[in-house]
Amino acid sequence: MNLSLQIFASLVLSVIVGLVLGEGAAAPVKTWIAPIGTMFINLIKMMIVPVVFCSLVVGMTSMGDMKKLGRIGIKTLSIYMVTTAIAIVIGFAVALAIDPGTGMSMAGATAPKVKEAPSIMQVFVDMIPSNPIASMAKADILPVIIFALFVGAGIISVGGKRAETLISFFDAFAEVCYKIIAMIMKTAPIGVFCLLLPVVVMNGPKVLLPLLSVIICMLIGCTIHAVCVYSAMTTVAAHMSPVTFFRGMSEAMAIAFTTCSSAGTLPVNMKNVQEKLGVHRDIASFVLPLGATINMDGTALYMGVCSIFIANVFGVPLTFDQMMMIVLTGTLASIGTAGVPGAGLIMLAMVLQSVGLPLEGLALVAGIDRVLDMFRTCLNITGDAAVAVVVNASEQEVPSDIQITE
Known part of the structure; x- marks a missing residue:
């Protein structure tokens, strides 16, 4: 059984075991099982900064051309913004068709406290690290990207033997990072089981059934966006079949589904995109870290669904x-939303405020946010990979007949 099937089997097993154990087993599961899942997440997070920094420096130096970097950056940002806007529209369409929340009551509900989202200008200010080491310690991806770009540009400017020494060092370090990720991924079935089991045990059908319509909307919307938008992108631009694309992404999608972290899935996503989808390292090392920070198609779709849901509940x-x-606010807000669990609530709060919907509606959504987060994070990282494939093909650096490696 290959790794993708092992991870899928552990997903199914965790749901079955969680439903059998029920809420009565919440305490021992939280005490003994959940920490193992946290250890698995920490192992993956351990590699985020090293793999992003080294890969981006190597990618920059391998381009050797600042014009090429600018061209790739414009393409990437443009596609990210367009797919995010499309995702919100799909969320609206699915929610209007299913009409979730009609007939529900919000009696006694109070809105959960949500951190205030930074302004757009503050996001730009925070992109420039005053202390790159501190940004690395906090795993702030955007400042790390900016610092890596400057290091890469500096190496290109120096040139000669000294530059070659640094390039060889970062190249070797990046390869070491990928080998470590491969080791960590061997433990993925255990980690996935230990991450998902506590979620199933603590939520269970009692919490999920009343809000099943919202979950169904998210599932249908994410499926439509992945199958129609991403498949169309990769098929038209890269001549890559949907089967090839989704087979290559299966491991990363499973990790994203269980960790609910775009940033946490980044090392696995970078490995899969290069090894299984044939994207060149210089493209992957720029497009994917940027996408993990600003490309939030799943979160955007979630905002469309939840806006209709909350409007229906309150009869607005x-x-x-x-x-x-909502489309405009959500698209712009995605730039400032970090790829960490629960960040979608920040964006949703901003969107509700922008159109005057009551924030008390967050109370209902917060109850199932962990479940919804699984779908939206999975879609987020799949979108990052699809854009990487498209940008790579547009640079004419990859043949159309890509072969999957097992």
């Missing part, structure tokens, strides 16, 4: 202008 009809405001 959304106008077309309000929906367009």
